[in-house]
Amino acid sequence: xxxxxxxxxxxxxxxxxxxxxxxxxxxxxxxxxxxxxxxxxxxxxxxxxxxxxxxxxxxxxxxxxxxxxxxx
Amino acid sequence: xxxxxxxxxxxxxxxxxxxxxxxxxxxxxxxxxxxxxxxxxxxxxxxxxxxxxxxxxxxxxxxxxxxxxxxxxxxxxxxxxxxxxxxxxxxxxxxxxxxxxxxxxxxxxxxxxxxxxxxxxxxxxxxxxxxxxxxxxxxxxxxxxxxxxx
Numbered sequence: 001x002x003x004x005x006x007x008x009x010x011x012x013x014x015x016x017x018x019x020x021x022x023x024x025x026x027x028x029x030x031x032x033x034x035x036x037x038x039x040x041x042x043x044x045x046x047x048x049x050x051x052x053x054x055x056x057x058x059x060x061x062x063x064x065x066x067x068x069x070x071x072x
Numbered sequence: 073x074x075x076x077x078x079x080x081x082x083x084x085x086x087x088x089x090x091x092x093x094x095x096x097x098x099x100x101x102x103x104x105x106x107x108x109x110x111x112x113x114x115x116x117x118x119x120x121x122x123x124x125x126x127x128x129x130x131x132x133x134x135x136x137x138x139x140x141x142x143x144x145x146x147x148x149x150x151x152x153x154x155x156x157x158x159x160x161x162x163x164x165x166x167x168x169x170x171x172x173x174x175x176x177x178x179x180x181x182x183x184x185x186x187x188x189x190x191x192x193x194x195x196x197x198x199x200x201x202x203x204x205x206x207x208x209x210x211x212x213x214x215x216x217x218x219x220x221x222x
Contacts, residue, residue: 031222041220 004064005043007036010055024054076148083144090137097130118181125178132167132174139164153208153215161205168198 011021022032027047034040035047048059055062096103104123108116115122139160146152172194179187 027222034220035222039220040222041217043222047222 002066002068004066005035005038005040005062006064007032007051007062010057010061011036014055014057016055021051021054025050079144079147083141083148086137086141086144090134090141093130093134093137097127097134100127100130114182121181122178125174129171129174132170136164136167139167153212155212158205158208158212161201161208165198165201165205168194168201172198 011017016024018029018032018036022029025032025047027050035043048062051062052059101123104115104119104126108119143152143157143160146154146157172191175187175191175194179191
């Protein structure tokens with residue numbers, strides 16, 4: 001699995017929608033969806049900073065390392 | 073702006089080459105007969121071989137120009153780093169090799185310096201197309217990675 005983005009979990013905790021978050025973070029809905037659905041290849045520090053600021057959380061709350069089946 | 077003008081102009085030239093190429097391709101048997109009379113007797117002696125070589129090479133030449141037209145369309149749309157262009161370049165390499173082989177056969181019956189140059193040019197073109205397709209694939213990978221960096 002590798003790095004998993006738990007953005008939807010954090011958004012649910014903060015009771016914030018995709019539209020509202022995209023406005024606060026200043027990225028498009030399409031890019032936010034890519035991020036939320038774990039389709040992104042990389043995330044910029046600036047984006048991560050904005051998301052953490054908007055959701056009032058730490059990067060570790062959004063990013064999680066899940067070992068691959070073979071790594072276990 | 074200058075870049076757009078050049079690409080559109082190149083596309084126009086390629087369109088002209090493609091459609092005029094179809095006319096030339098369709099009339100190969102006629103002008104080959106004329107070439108046999110007014111240019112070289114050897115063409116008349118090996119008429120069918122020449123017809124096969126020129127018609128087949130003409131067909132592959134048209135296919136190459138058509139692939140280039142497809143690629144130019146993507147350049148005009150500012151979306152040239154796509155998998156279709158990699159496939160186009162690979163196909164162009166195959167067509168170039170075919171032309172090279174046909175002219176290599178022609179050299180055996182009708183050896184001229186120009187024919188040897190054509191064999192070499194199309195062989196090098198095939199190599200370049202293959203290398204360029206690899207470069208395009210790399211560029212597509214970089215582009216995808218960049219597009220998916222949020």
